[in-house]
Amino acid sequence: MSAPIQFTPAQLAEVRRLQGLYPDKRGALLPVLHMAQDSFGYLSLEAEAYVAGLFDLSPAHVHEVVTFYTLYFQQPKGRHIVAVCHNLSCHLAGAQDLLRHLETRLGIQRGETTEDGRVTLQAVECLCACEAAPMAQVDDRYELNLTAEKVDRILRGLT
Amino acid sequence: MRNFARTDSHTLASYRGASGYAAWQKAQTMEPAALVEEVKKSNLRGLGGAGFPTGMKWSFIPKTHTGPVYLVVNADEGEPGTFKDRYLLERDPHALIEGMLITARAIRSALGFVYIRGEYVQPWRRFSAAVKEAYDAGLLGKGFDVVVHRGAGAYICGEETGLLSSLEGKKGWPKIKPPFPAIKGAFGQPTIVNNVETLCCVPPIIERGAAWFADLGTKTQGGTRMYSVSGRVKKPGVYEESVSITLRQLIERAGGVTGTGRLKAVVPGGGSAAILTADEIDVTMDVDGCRAAGTMIGSAGVIVMDESVSIPEALLVLARFYAHESCGQCTPCRESTGWIEKMVHRIVHGHGRKDDLDTILDVAKRGGGTTICAFYDGAIGPYISYIQKFRGEFEALCRA
Numbered sequence: 001m002s003a004p005i006q007f008t009p010a011q012l013a014e015v016r017r018l019q020g021l022y023p024d025k026r027g028a029l030l031p032v033l034h035m036a037q038d039s040f041g042y043l044s045l046e047a048e049a050y051v052a053g054l055f056d057l058s059p060a061h062v063h064e065v066v067t068f069y070t071l072y073f074q075q076p077k078g079r080h081i082v083a084v085c086h087n088l089s090c091h092l093a094g095a096q097d098l099l100r101h102l103e104t105r106l107g108i109q110r111g112e113t114t115e116d117g118r119v120t121l122q123a124v125e126c127l128c129a130c131e132a133a134p135m136a137q138v139d140d141r142y143e144l145n146l147t148a149e150k151v152d153r154i155l156r157g158l159t
Numbered sequence: 160m161r162n163f164a165r166t167d168s169h170t171l172a173s174y175r176g177a178s179g180y181a182a183w184q185k186a187q188t189m190e191p192a193a194l195v196e197e198v199k200k201s202n203l204r205g206l207g208g209a210g211f212p213t214g215m216k217w218s219f220i221p222k223t224h225t226g227p228v229y230l231v232v233n234a235d236e237g238e239p240g241t242f243k244d245r246y247l248l249e250r251d252p253h254a255l256i257e258g259m260l261i262t263a264r265a266i267r268s269a270l271g272f273v274y275i276r277g278e279y280v281q282p283w284r285r286f287s288a289a290v291k292e293a294y295d296a297g298l299l300g301k302g303f304d305v306v307v308h309r310g311a312g313a314y315i316c317g318e319e320t321g322l323l324s325s326l327e328g329k330k331g332w333p334k335i336k337p338p339f340p341a342i343k344g345a346f347g348q349p350t351i352v353n354n355v356e357t358l359c360c361v362p363p364i365i366e367r368g369a370a371w372f373a374d375l376g377t378k379t380q381g382g383t384r385m386y387s388v389s390g391r392v393k394k395p396g397v398y399e400e401s402v403s404i405t406l407r408q409l410i411e412r413a414g415g416v417t418g419t420g421r422l423k424a425v426v427p428g429g430g431s432a433a434i435l436t437a438d439e440i441d442v443t444m445d446v447d448g449c450r451a452a453g454t455m456i457g458s459a460g461v462i463v464m465d466e467s468v469s470i471p472e473a474l475l476v477l478a479r480f481y482a483h484e485s486c487g488q489c490t491p492c493r494e495s496t497g498w499i500e501k502m503v504h505r506i507v508h509g510h511g512r513k514d515d516l517d518t519i520l521d522v523a524k525r526g527g528g529t530t531i532c533a534f535y536d537g538a539i540g541p542y543i544s545y546i547q548k549f550r551g552e553f554e555a556l557c558r559a
Binding site for chain 1: 239
C-alpha cells in the first residue's frame with residue numbers, strides 16, 4: 001500500500017512544467033497534490049512535507065490545504081471510491097435508500113472502507129448531475145439514474 | 160446549446176461547421192473598448208449566480224494598469240440543482256474557448272485560467288482536449304494562453320474570491336472586498352472572473368449584435384439562459400429559454416409535475432434561493448423578476464417538489480449542506496450553520512419545540528450581511544423561507 005514518498009524524474013519534470021504555468025509556482029499546489037495522491041495512495045504527513053519541499057512552502061501550509069478539500073485523503077482509502085450524492089435533488093429521488101442499500105451490501109457505514117480495501121463509501125454534497133438523480137461518482141465516472149440493481153451491477157465490476 | 164444535438168459537438172471540426180470561431184474573426188477587427196461596449200449594450204448579466212452586468216464588470220479593469228490582466232473562468236459548478244456548466248464543458252467546449260478569446264481581447268488579457276471543480280473529471284478531460292485542439296489550430300498561443308486548473312472539492316471555491324485563493328494554492332477562503340478582483344485579483348493582478356455560461360454567450364453577441372441578444376430577454380437582462388430543471392418533473396434536464404419565461408412555463412416545458420402530480424413548492428435558482436410556493440410560480444425567471452418575488456434566480460437551478468415532499472426534510476438536507484460547506488472563516492456563518500443544522504435535525508426527528516423555529520429565524524437573520532462573502536446570505540434564503548412559508552409543517556413535527 002505505502003509507495004515510497006518520492007516522485008520519479010518524469011513526475012518531477014511534470015511538477016516543474018505545472019509550476020511554470022502560473023505567475024507564482026504555488027498556483028500548481030492543488031494539481032501537484034492530485035498527482036501526489038494518485039502516486040502515493042493518500043496524502044500522509046510525510047507526503048505533505050515532501051510536496052511542501054517542492055514548493056518552498058511550510059508543511060503547515062500544505063496541511064492546511066489538504067485538510068480543506070474533500071478530494072484529498074489523509075488516510076489510506078479503498079481501491080475504489082463510491083461517492084453517493086445526497087443533496088436535494090438526489091434526496092428527492094431516494095438517495096438515502098440507495099445509501100442504506102450500499103451500506104448493507106458492503107457491510108460498512110458511509111465514510112468507511114471495506115476490510116479488504118476494495119471500496120470506500122461516501123455520502124457527498126451536490127455533484128451537479130441532478131437531472132439523473134439519484135447518482136454517484138464511482139472513481140472518475142458519474143453513474144447516473146441509479147437503482148439498487150444498477151448499483152449492484154456496478155459494485156460487481158469493482159475489483 | 161446550438162451545438163448540443165451533434166454527437167461530436169465537442170470537436171473543433173463540428174464547432175467550426177456550425178460557424179464556430181466566426182465571432183472571434185469579427186472580434187479581431189474590433190477595438191477592445193468596442194467589445195466591452197457591445198457586451199454592455201447586450202444586457203448580458205452574469206449567469207453563475209450574482210447576475211452582475213458582465214460588460215460593466217469588464218470595464219472595471221483600471222485603464223492605467225500596465226502589468227498583466229488575468230481572465231479566470233469559474234467552472235466550479237456546485238450550487239445544488241445546477242448542472243448547465245457541466246453540459247457546456249462536455250458538449251460545447253469550443254464555445255467557451257471562443258468566448259474567452261473575445262473576452263481576453265476586450266480586457267487585454269494574455270493569460271486565462273479555467274477553474275474546473277475537482278469532481279468533474281470527464282468535463283475536465285473533454286475541455287482539456289478542446290484546448291489542445293485550439294492550440295494545434297493556432298487559435299490559442301498567439302497572444303492568449305489558457306491554463307486548465309482542477310479544484311479539489313469545496314463548494315466555497317465557486318465564490319469568486321474563494322476561487323482565486325484556491326487558484327493561488329491556498330485553502331479556498333474568500334477575501335474581503337474591496338479591493339474587487341478587477342482591481343486586485345489572481346496573484347495580485349487585475350482579474351475578471353466570469354462563469355462558463357456567461358462567456359459562452361459572448362460569441363453570439365459579437366456575431367449577431369447586442370440588440371439581437373438584448374431583444375431575446377427583458378428590459379434589464381438580455382438573452383436566453385440554460386435552466387437546470389430537476390426534482391419531481393417528468394423530463395428533468397437543461398432547457399435553454401428566454402430569461403422572460405415564467406416558472407410555470409418552465410415546469411410545463413420539463414413535462415410537468417410527477418409524484419402526486421400536484422405541485423407543492425419550487426426552488427427557482429439553486430439551493431440558496433428562497434423557496435416559492437405553488438401559487439408563486441408566475442414569476443419571470445430573470446434576475447429582477449425573481450428579486451421582486453423575494454427570491455433569486457441565482458444559477459437557475461430549478462428543483463421541483465410535489466405534494467408528497469417533506470419541506471422540513473428538504474431544509475435539513477440544505478442545512479447539512481451549509482454546515483458542511485461553510486469555510487469556517489467568519490464566526491456568524493461557521494457557528495450559525497452548525498447550530499441551525501442541529502436544530503432542524505432535532506425538529507425533523509421529533510425532538511423539537513415550537514419556539515425552536517423562532518430561534519432559527521432569529522439566528523438566521525442576525526448573521527445576514529455580517530460575513531466576508533455571500534455564502535451565509537445564501538444559506539439564510541432557505542432557512543427563513545422554508546420555515547415562514549411552511550411553518551405548519553414544521554410545527555406538526557414539534558412536541559410543544
